[in-house]
Amino acid sequence: xxxxRALSYAxxxxxxxxxxxxxxxRFPTVSAQPEHAVDMKRCAVWLAANLRQSGLEDAxxxxxxxxxxxxxxxxxxxxxxxxxxxxxxxxxPAEPLGEWQSGPFEPAVRGLDLYGRGSSDDxxxxxxxxxxLESYLRTSGRLPVNVKCLFEGGEExxxxxxSRFVVRNKGLLAADxxxxxxxxxxxxxxxxxxxxxxxxxxxxxxxxxxKHDLHSGDFGGAIHNPLQALAxxxxxxxxxxxxxxxxxxxxxxxxxxxxxxxxxxxxAPSDLDVLRSAEAQNGWGETGYSLYERTTLRPALTVNGLxxxxxxxxxxxxIPTRALAKLSFRLVPDQDPSEIDRLFREHIDRITxxxxxxRVRTLAGAKPALSxxxxxxxxxxxxxxxxxxxSSPVFLxxxxxxxxxxxxxxxxxxxxxxxxxxxxxxxxxxxxxxxHLPTFYNGIATCIWFLAALTAVQKHPSRRKEMRGMSxxxx
Amino acid sequence: xxxxRALSYAxxxxxxxxxxxxxxxRFPTVSAQPEHAVDMKRCAVWLAANLRQSGLEDAxxxxxxxxxxxxxxxxxxxxxxxxxxxxxxxxxPAEPLGEWQSGPFEPAVRGLDLYGRGSSDDxxxxxxxxxxLESYLRTSGRLPVNVKCLFEGGEExxxxxxSRFVVRNKGLLAADxxxxxxxxxxxxxxxxxxxxxxxxxxxxxxxxxxKHDLHSGDFGGAIHNPLQALAxxxxxxxxxxxxxxxxxxxxxxxxxxxxxxxxxxxxAPSDLDVLRSAEAQNGWGETGYSLYERTTLRPALTVNGLxxxxxxxxxxxxIPTRALAKLSFRLVPDQDPSEIDRLFREHIDRITxxxxxxRVRTLAGAKPALSxxxxxxxxxxxxxxxxxxxSSPVFLxxxxxxxxxxxxxxxxxxxxxxxxxxxxxxxxxxxxxxxHLPTFYNGIATCIWFLAALTAVQKHPSRRKEMRGMSxxxx
Numbered sequence: 001x002x003x004x005r006a007l008s009y010a011x012x013x014x015x016x017x018x019x020x021x022x023x024x025x026r027f028p029t030v031s032a033q034p035e036h037a038v039d040m041k042r043c044a045v046w047l048a049a050n051l052r053q054s055g056l057e058d059a060x061x062x063x064x065x066x067x068x069x070x071x072x073x074x075x076x077x078x079x080x081x082x083x084x085x086x087x088x089x090x091x092x093p094a095e096p097l098g099e100w101q102s103g104p105f106e107p108a109v110r111g112l113d114l115y116g117r118g119s120s121d122d123x124x125x126x127x128x129x130x131x132x133l134e135s136y137l138r139t140s141g142r143l144p145v146n147v148k149c150l151f152e153g154g155e156e157x158x159x160x161x162x163s164r165f166v167v168r169n170k171g172l173l174a175a176d177x178x179x180x181x182x183x184x185x186x187x188x189x190x191x192x193x194x195x196x197x198x199x200x201x202x203x204x205x206x207x208x209x210x211k212h213d214l215h216s217g218d219f220g221g222a223i224h225n226p227l228q229a230l231a232x233x234x235x236x237x238x239x240x241x242x243x244x245x246x247x248x249x250x251x252x253x254x255x256x257x258x259x260x261x262x263x264x265x266x267x268a269p270s271d272l273d274v275l276r277s278a279e280a281q282n283g284w285g286e287t288g289y290s291l292y293e294r295t296t297l298r299p300a301l302t303v304n305g306l307x308x309x310x311x312x313x314x315x316x317x318x319i320p321t322r323a324l325a326k327l328s329f330r331l332v333p334d335q336d337p338s339e340i341d342r343l344f345r346e347h348i349d350r351i352t353x354x355x356x357x358x359r360v361r362t363l364a365g366a367k368p369a370l371s372x373x374x375x376x377x378x379x380x381x382x383x384x385x386x387x388x389x390x391s392s393p394v395f396l397x398x399x400x401x402x403x404x405x406x407x408x409x410x411x412x413x414x415x416x417x418x419x420x421x422x423x424x425x426x427x428x429x430x431x432x433x434x435x436h437l438p439t440f441y442n443g444i445a446t447c448i449w450f451l452a453a454l455t456a457v458q459k460h461p462s463r464r465k466e467m468r469g470m471s472x473x474x475x
Numbered sequence: 476x477x478x479x480r481a482l483s484y485a486x487x488x489x490x491x492x493x494x495x496x497x498x499x500x501r502f503p504t505v506s507a508q509p510e511h512a513v514d515m516k517r518c519a520v521w522l523a524a525n526l527r528q529s530g531l532e533d534a535x536x537x538x539x540x541x542x543x544x545x546x547x548x549x550x551x552x553x554x555x556x557x558x559x560x561x562x563x564x565x566x567x568p569a570e571p572l573g574e575w576q577s578g579p580f581e582p583a584v585r586g587l588d589l590y591g592r593g594s595s596d597d598x599x600x601x602x603x604x605x606x607x608l609e610s611y612l613r614t615s616g617r618l619p620v621n622v623k624c625l626f627e628g629g630e631e632x633x634x635x636x637x638s639r640f641v642v643r644n645k646g647l648l649a650a651d652x653x654x655x656x657x658x659x660x661x662x663x664x665x666x667x668x669x670x671x672x673x674x675x676x677x678x679x680x681x682x683x684x685x686k687h688d689l690h691s692g693d694f695g696g697a698i699h700n701p702l703q704a705l706a707x708x709x710x711x712x713x714x715x716x717x718x719x720x721x722x723x724x725x726x727x728x729x730x731x732x733x734x735x736x737x738x739x740x741x742x743a744p745s746d747l748d749v750l751r752s753a754e755a756q757n758g759w760g761e762t763g764y765s766l767y768e769r770t771t772l773r774p775a776l777t778v779n780g781l782x783x784x785x786x787x788x789x790x791x792x793x794i795p796t797r798a799l800a801k802l803s804f805r806l807v808p809d810q811d812p813s814e815i816d817r818l819f820r821e822h823i824d825r826i827t828x829x830x831x832x833x834r835v836r837t838l839a840g841a842k843p844a845l846s847x848x849x850x851x852x853x854x855x856x857x858x859x860x861x862x863x864x865x866s867s868p869v870f871l872x873x874x875x876x877x878x879x880x881x882x883x884x885x886x887x888x889x890x891x892x893x894x895x896x897x898x899x900x901x902x903x904x905x906x907x908x909x910x911h912l913p914t915f916y917n918g919i920a921t922c923i924w925f926l927a928a929l930t931a932v933q934k935h936p937s938r939r940k941e942m943r944g945m946s947x948x949x950x
Contacts, residue, residue: 032789093791099687157789184693198692202790211923212574213905217673217875218659220774220805221717222749222766224759227800228709228778234711238703242696274697278620279686282830284699291697300696303703304793309780313839314632314800315509315677316568317876318779318904325702326790330695355757361788401792430688430791 002140004327006448010135014441017131018114020050022107024089024123031090031157037066040153043089047151054130056149064161071172074148081457082146083173083377084414085133086404087126088155089183093427103418107413119435121428125181125421126151128440132155132447145454148175152404155182158202158364159403166404166411177245177377178459179450181443183398183420184428186269188344188439189387191446193378194418195371196296196397197405201340202304202363205348207233207323209337209356214319216232223319223407224355227308230244230323233351234359237327240392242285242294244301244329252334256297267394268292269424277424291440296397323364326363330399333430337365341346366403369371369416379415384419388446476814477615479921485610489916492606493589495525496915497582498566499598501592506565506632512541515628518564519543522626530607530612531624539636542629546647549612550621557621558852559650559889560608562601562657562877563630567904587912594910596903600656600896601626603915606920620929623650624818627879630657633677633839634878639880640824641886645870651932652852653883654925656918658873658895659903661744663914666860666921668853669893670846671872672880673773674806676815677779677838682708682798684831688862689794698794699830704781705798708826708833709778715771717760719804721822727809731772742869743767744899752899771872775805801838805874812840815867841878844891852892855928859894863921894925 010017025126027043030036044061051059051072067090075082094104094117102108112125136143150173154160166173185192203359210219213365239245250306256264271283274291285294294300308323310316318353345360352358371378373395385393398418405416421443427433485492502518505511519536526534526547539934542565569579577583582591582702589599604624611618625648641648660667682703685694714720719742746758749766760769769775783798785791804815820835827833846853848870860868874891880891891932896918902908 033787036862066843092793093785093787095785095787156792200692200792203793204790209755210906212902213571213903214753215875216775216777216779216803217675217805217873218899219749219753219770220777220803220874221760221773223753223755224757225778226782228713231706231709231778231781235701274694278689278694280684280698282699284613284830285696295692295694296695298696300691302691302792302794303700303706303784304691304697304791305784305786306702306706306781306794306798306903307786308782309778310568310570310801311780311782311799312508312568312570313681313805316507316779316904317631317675317677317777317803318567319777320780323781324786326785328691328695328790328792330692335902343489355759398692399695400690411943412536424693427687428693429690429791432687442516 002136003140003452004141005452006135006444010131010444011140011447014460015468016344017127017444018437019113021124021127023109024127025118027103028105029118029153031067031154032093034066040066040109041068044070046151048072048088051130053127054134054298055132057374064165067152067160069165070151073148074143076142076247077146077390080145081454082148083282084173084178084370085129085147086147086150086178086180087129088153089123089151090153091121091384092156097430100321101432113434114225114437115432115434117433119433120422120426121433122155124435125443126441128181128421128443129179131413131444132451135444135448136451144452148173153405158366161406163407163411166407167436170412173412175414177454178414178416179419180402180405180416181419181421182402183400183418183456184392184426185420185424186424188423190388190391191393192392192396193381193393194398195395196418197369197402198296198399199335199337199368199420200364200366200401201329201331201337203344204329204361205233205325205327206359208321210319210321213321216317216319217318222226224353225319226323226356226399227320229356230308230325231351234325236276236277236351237301241287244299246343246437247339248343252339254333254334264292265290268396295399299332299335301432303330304328314443330366330401333368333370335368337367340459341365357386366401367406371418375393375415376457377454380456381417381419383453384446384450387449388442476613477617477619478927479616481610482920485919485923487608492602492919493912496589499602500582500644501580503580504565504593504628506542506569506629508566515541515565516543518662519545519628522546522564526605526624529609531608539640544640546624547620547627547706548623551617554923555620555678556651556929557623557649558929559648559653560622560624561653561655562626563628564595564605564626565628566596567631571906576907588909589868589906589912590909590927594908595897595901597630597657599910599915603656603814603896603918604654604920606919607926609666610646610919610923611926616892619927624646630878633675633841637879638886639881641882643791645887648887650887650889652929653889653891654894655880655891656894656896657877658875658893659897659899659901660895661869661899663863663898663911664866666864666866666868667871668856668860668868669873669895670848670870672844672877672893673771673874674812674843675841675876676804676812678802678819679838679861679890680800680802681834682794682908685794687797688796691792691794694794699796699828702710702795702829704799704828704831705783706793708823709800711826712776716762719774721818723818724815727811728741728774729808729816739767741766743871750775758873770874772807774807774810777803779803787819805841805876808843808845810843812842816840842881843875844880844884845894847890850890851932852890854927855931856892856894856925856926859921859925860922863917
């Protein structure tokens with residue numbers, strides 16, 4: 001039977017999979033940094049070759065600016081449903097480099113973990129899907145369902161051009177369901193299915209003051225300092241109860257049902273769990289919500305970077321010309337990134353003092369997403385986790401963002417199963433990112449089971465129904 | 476007569492002086508940046524050689540950590556007074572480099588200005604004194620008074636070790652009066668003598684949050700962001716009327732007399748002048764004071780730099796572990812840097828929220844200084860300006876800081892004449908710093924006259940009496 005042969009192959013080839021994953025991580029595919037454009041292309045070519053060697057057909061690199069797409073498929077059973085597997089091979093910047101114990105692009109196994117940028121987000125997780133396909137194709141020469149793989153190189157910068165590509169290639173990408181492995185479960189023995197993703201809106205806020213840097217002795221006290229003005233503006237964006245202080249910001253936030261909050265209160269990470277994952281002493285944020293709820297049910301505004309003036313050793317007596325903040329919102333249904341962008345710009349215009357000028361640049365936006373938990377693909381994923389991990393998954397919201405989920409729903413009419421294999425302490429986006437290898441191997445087994453269970457999915461894509469509480473009761 | 480021969484020499488050797496000044500500027504003597512330690516040493520050796528060639532005796536480089544001192548003297552008339560000429564050959568960092576029209580260390584003449592880092596602050600200004608000495612020594616072989624030159628390499632970072640050197644070398648530095656050319660006059664036809672300098676206190680404020688960078692999707696909204704906490708702290712350091720909101724900060728600020736404020740109101744730059752110098756549209760700061768008063772009579776707190784989180788292109792979804800602000804106070808009599816340091820630290824301890832940790836590092840401190848305007852050396856300087864510029868100087872306060880002035884007074888009992896030749900639009904500390912060459916040449920003539928006029932100074936140093944308003948009436 002092809003399922004058991006695939007599972008045996010996966011168990012027997014763990015060291016091969018690990019070696020390939022290390023090769024994959026060695027490409028410094030930092031999409032935010034233009035100097036890595038060549039690394040992006042080299043990695044895409046490598047990935048297409050790996051898919052071809054895994055037995056997929058039609059593997060190719062599709063030019064897409066500096067962020068090439070990698071596509072492959074296997075479509076030999078027209079009567080069966082088709083699953084679109086999405087992942088991303090680009091990674092977050094590795095800075096601050098000094099805090100890594102081993103090089104971010106020199107993968108190293110210590111204990112049960114593989115360290116390296118992208119080990120969890122997302123090279124390791126997307127590899128669970130790819131190696132599950134290989135396990136079938138190298139043993140039985142076929143898959144239980146039809147498969148299309150779309151791997152992109154721009155997820156960490158908001159997937160530029162991707163939605164345009166999806167719009168222009170509806171036929172190429174047509175499927176019955178999509179699956180993404182790019183989130184965390186609760187623990188190595190505690191699988192979870194994510195039914196909600198937060199949206200995102202990335203912005204730069206620049207404050208300009210004097211035309212050139214001024215001597216802070218000659219002018220300190222008489223000219224508004226852009227660094228100070230920026231600090232004042234940024235500080236004013238939250239009130240003292242942790243709310244985002246932008247008029248209208250919460251207007252479209254859908255309130256969670258009591259049922260959902262009760263379910264999450266017992267299933268989701270406790271405040272203590274969240275603090276332990278963050279290695280933090282104290283929580284912070286909106287009163288009236290648990291820490292988990294603040295990161296999933298509720299939107300948030302984060303300052304990702306501040307820069308301006310002198311940053312070298314010692315001091316410099318200067319009033320600089322400009323200061324810059326990098327900000328990002330995480331949004332929840334039914335907040336719309338373009339509406340929040342408008343509210344933010346109006347608010348900044350309103351509060352910028354006449355002594356400086358401000359400018360807002362929008363970097364990226366993505367809508368929040370909710371899954372229909374009654375979809376058969378969700379049930380297939382639940383079964384697969386039970387088989388792969390030996391325990392039933394809980395259903396959780398994720399605080400993160402996967403921009404393409406909304407695109408798949410809106411353009412292709414395809415619901416997405418968010419089926420992650422990261423762990424809460426995986427340090428994604430941070431120094432010393434790691435992948436728990438036993439969970440990686442369980443993840444491959446889970447993906448093998450998932451492909452088998454997907455045969456139950458209907459061939460006719462239906463519009464996603466958004467979750468409104470009751471569906472949690474039915475699962 | 477030696478005075479007229481010196482003046483003629485100075486006029487005849489302008490191109491020689493300019494060529495030497497360009498050579499001087501080519502040394503990138505950025506004291507704040509350790510990688511320039513070798514440049515500091517090379518420049519000190521060059522300067523000692525220049526002093527020797529100018530006719531001074533005893534010229535030598537004195538090791539002083541990474542900031543060597545350069546000393547030279549001419550002491551052939553024991554019955555005459557001795558003047559200690561102080562200057563600094565180190566410069567501010569040249570960053571941001573991209574905003575320079577020509578390289579900061581590639582001096583270039585455009586129009587009547589010499590562009591380059593240090594052209595005004597302080598290489599060009601200290602050179603007016605050195606070339607005045609040369610003009611006497613190369614024509615008459617003697618000076619009107621005894622001279623000691625002390626040029627240092629650490630002024631821009633708060634003169635580390637200098638006060639210790641002065642304490643240990645009281646005999647070497649013993650003098651009747653000191654002179655420093657390191658400030659601005661009002662215009663090329665509007666000379667000015669500075670009778671007050673603000674003190675300074677440079678600090679770093681670091682805010683630390685989570686132990687490692689966190690994903691802002693997973694944790695945004697539940698963990699206090701050090702960047703946001705830093706912005707909140709920095710924003711809270713001023714109230715909405717532009718006052719520094721640190722309890723006790725103004726306690727020791729001496730109120731200026733009505734007479735002094737009235738004098739400055741007509742003699743000092745108007746609000747419009749200050750804004751024109753800053754190339755700014757709007758003033759800012761403490762209500763109830765003119766812009767000039769805010770930068771001279773009143774203390775100030777300036778944010779010189781902010782840094783933390785991601786600063787590269789695009790965005791990064793991160794809550795960083797730490798954020799840093801570089802801050803500097805400018806202090807006025809009778810504020811004491813160590814007292815303000817204590818108040819600042821206590822205040823930061825008090826206002827740091829329990830969700831983050833803060834740490835303060837003190838970079839440098841210098842006391843404010845006031846001159847006695849009745850001192851004969853001040854009268855000598857006033858005469859010299861009249862001769863060198865053709866118009867009488869006004870008496871002004873400077874917003875800047877020259878740490879050594881307080882040391883000379885406290886340790887050597889020597890009052891300092893602050894006799895500047897910079898112009899308000901000299902862009903000191905900023906890109907495209909420049910020196911107005913006609914003013915440079917007038918400055919040399921002024922220094923020649925000053926040496927001649929100093930013969931009137933008494934040989935017995937007396938304790939400086941601090942200016943309390945009435946002295947302005949007597950000048």
